[in-house]
Amino acid sequence: MLDNRSAAPSWSGDADEFVRVEEVVKIFGDTVAVQSVNLSVRRHEVFALLGSSGCGKSTLLRMLAGFEEVTSGRIYLDNEDITALPPYRRPVNMMFQSYALFPHMTVEANVAFGLKQEGVPRNEIHERVFEALDLVQMAGFARRKPHQMSGGQQQRVALARSLVKRPKLLLLDEPMSALDKQIRQKTQIELAKILEQVGVTCIMVTHDQEEAMTMAHRLAVMTEGQIVQCGTPHDVYAFPNSRFVAGFIGSTNLFTGTIVVDEPDHVLIESAELTRPLYVNHGVSEPLGMEVHVSIRPENIRVLREQPEAESNWGHGMVSHVAWMGSYARYQVRLDAGQVIEANVPSLVLAQADAPGLDDEVYVAWSNDSATVLPS
Amino acid sequence: MKKILSSGLPGRRWLSIGPPFLWLALFLLLPFLLVLKISFAELKFGIPPYTPLAELKDQTVTLALSLRGYALLFTDSLYIATYLNSVKMAAVTTLCCALIGYPMAYYIARSHPSVRNLLLLGVILPFWTSLLLRVYAWVGILRNDGLLNNLLQWLGLISEPLEIYRTDLAVYIGLVYAYLPFFVLPLYATLVKLDIRLLEAAYDLGARPWRAFFSVTLPLSMPGVIAGAMLVFIPSVGEYVIPEMLGGANTLMMGRVMWTEFFNNADWPMAAAVTCVMVMMLLVPLVIFQYNQIRQLEQQRGKTQ
Numbered sequence: 019m020l021d022n023r024s025a026a027p028s029w030s031g032d033a034d035e036f037v038r039v040e041e042v043v044k045i046f047g048d049t050v051a052v053q054s055v056n057l058s059v060r061r062h063e064v065f066a067l068l069g070s071s072g073c074g075k076s077t078l079l080r081m082l083a084g085f086e087e088v089t090s091g092r093i094y095l096d097n098e099d100i101t102a103l104p105p106y107r108r109p110v111n112m113m114f115q116s117y118a119l120f121p122h123m124t125v126e127a128n129v130a131f132g133l134k135q136e137g138v139p140r141n142e143i144h145e146r147v148f149e150a151l152d153l154v155q156m157a158g159f160a161r162r163k164p165h166q167m168s169g170g171q172q173q174r175v176a177l178a179r180s181l182v183k184r185p186k187l188l189l190l191d192e193p194m195s196a197l198d199k200q201i202r203q204k205t206q207i208e209l210a211k212i213l214e215q216v217g218v219t220c221i222m223v224t225h226d227q228e229e230a231m232t233m234a235h236r237l238a239v240m241t242e243g244q245i246v247q248c249g250t251p252h253d254v255y256a257f258p259n260s261r262f263v264a265g266f267i268g269s270t271n272l273f274t275g276t277i278v279v280d281e282p283d284h285v286l287i288e289s290a291e292l293t294r295p296l297y298v299n300h301g302v303s304e305p306l307g308m309e310v311h312v313s314i315r316p317e318n319i320r321v322l323r324e325q326p327e328a329e330s331n332w333g334h335g336m337v338s339h340v341a342w343m344g345s346y347a348r349y350q351v352r353l354d355a356g357q358v359i360e361a362n363v364p365s366l367v368l369a370q371a372d373a374p375g376l377d378d379e380v381y382v383a384w385s386n387d388s389a390t391v392l393p394s
Numbered sequence: 395m396k397k398i399l400s401s402g403l404p405g406r407r408w409l410s411i412g413p414p415f416l417w418l419a420l421f422l423l424l425p426f427l428l429v430l431k432i433s434f435a436e437l438k439f440g441i442p443p444y445t446p447l448a449e450l451k452d453q454t455v456t457l458a459l460s461l462r463g464y465a466l467l468f469t470d471s472l473y474i475a476t477y478l479n480s481v482k483m484a485a486v487t488t489l490c491c492a493l494i495g496y497p498m499a500y501y502i503a504r505s506h507p508s509v510r511n512l513l514l515l516g517v518i519l520p521f522w523t524s525l526l527l528r529v530y531a532w533v534g535i536l537r538n539d540g541l542l543n544n545l546l547q548w549l550g551l552i553s554e555p556l557e558i559y560r561t562d563l564a565v566y567i568g569l570v571y572a573y574l575p576f577f578v579l580p581l582y583a584t585l586v587k588l589d590i591r592l593l594e595a596a597y598d599l600g601a602r603p604w605r606a607f608f609s610v611t612l613p614l615s616m617p618g619v620i621a622g623a624m625l626v627f628i629p630s631v632g633e634y635v636i637p638e639m640l641g642g643a644n645t646l647m648m649g650r651v652m653w654t655e656f657f658n659n660a661d662w663p664m665a666a667a668v669t670c671v672m673v674m675m676l677l678v679p680l681v682i683f684q685y686n687q688i689r690q691l692e693q694q695r696g697k698t699q
Binding site: 105116119120131135179183 | 589591592594595596597598599600601602605606609610613614693
């Protein structure tokens, strides 16, 4: 696989870097779909581009596949500049959102199509087609036509078709969006296992944060044609770098306040919405007196009947809504200043006799390491 | 569910199918049966110019089926040659329409939606003028002292005028010109619905543009090609106006033979026999067309399930 050393890398990066997107811009008419995106994906990594519709993630994927020309910038794959290559010359295969299986061909012919274009000998085609179909457990469906199969089965065939050529890079465009919600989660795990088994480098596009977090090793959050944050699912969830990311990945409670104490190991933030200051046990780069935003995840907030003893990190309000979610209940608490904050209360706590109910006066509290200061 | 709906409301079903069915029975089937009847009659001077099939005389009904017309059709080499030539001309016309019409339909289907309607309008525009006028215009273009020859001579490309008018070539030009839209429109409708992602998938899997066209676009557009071909082939076989106005004396086409038998020779039974045989010949491609449509419908139904 690694015999293409003729094109010397014009960049120096981390040794594992396999895909590099360098200052890529895409302009359609007078709209900027992608604006100067830089991206680096490692070998064998599953990388997710996450964002809502129209954020440019699909355009970026289509540029990687070669369906759209870049307006400026370069794309490297395995040390080779593929920016100008047409799609049929790229060692890249894509699984389409709608699967795009050829309706007039059988499953076997669909999977064999790519190998035929390469001029692979007939018996080898047969062997590799069934190897790929076995991988997705669809060998028994080889003679079916696409319209004779369920959505989940079509997806497996589409996956086999995009893996059979052993691409250097696999692209997945919203892989689960055409599936029913019930089988989606199961399929996500199966797909992740297959990708691991094959060891292919993969870039996927999704608007579903759960999907990205289930399947990807790393992800990039995109909005308005730009990447706003890139990291492991845990890092992005625990340390969002902006209000947008905090709200996009999971749900969160946001407070606006000013820094009143700025120490290397902690800061205190006064917020109009809270009677007590916010204590954050990490230093920030923003100066004293600066207005900042603080994010606290609902699962880090406790709902209490008694007033906490701590000097900071709590508020007072009234339960305005309780939604039962199964393993936990989502409480909405209206603070005295008017803001409604959300707290997830585990079922165990809820089962206790004195669990707070609707319209009860309560205190909400969180620990010193729960809050994250967002620079923007 | 579907069964309950259709069997539970027989009245409504009949209401929707009834009128067109009645229309076809009255204005297509009945006249055809009359023509069929005449084709088995004997030629006679008078009004009508043919003998009745059944006669009641002395309390006996005599049914006389004359096969003179059919016998002549299948023995006279002129008629056989005319049939073969009509089919050949219609087939060549269909092929030319396919070769010219496919790129046209493809280009229109792939063009930007804002230009698309304008291009389609261009295809439909000729229908705003009568066919007769447009064929007359071709006479003016193709005549020895017509526009085309004058232009070519003025350019110095030829010294003698080209003999096109009153030849088979002129008939081909007229037929292809007149029937091209009938090929382009159904094919366009198929191509514009074609999922462009299928083509992208083919590129993605390593197919070069031409390979992708022949392995994906062409097979998936076959329903449109067949529909267009039928719409060109069937009326071309019986075409009268174009061969009459552009063709030479030896351009043999069924429409002209029919005209000659009916109006010049006043031989109604013969003209009727010519017609009936032609209808039978056209039934074959019609059945293929119908079969193709049913299969397409079934495939679509399969897709939605």
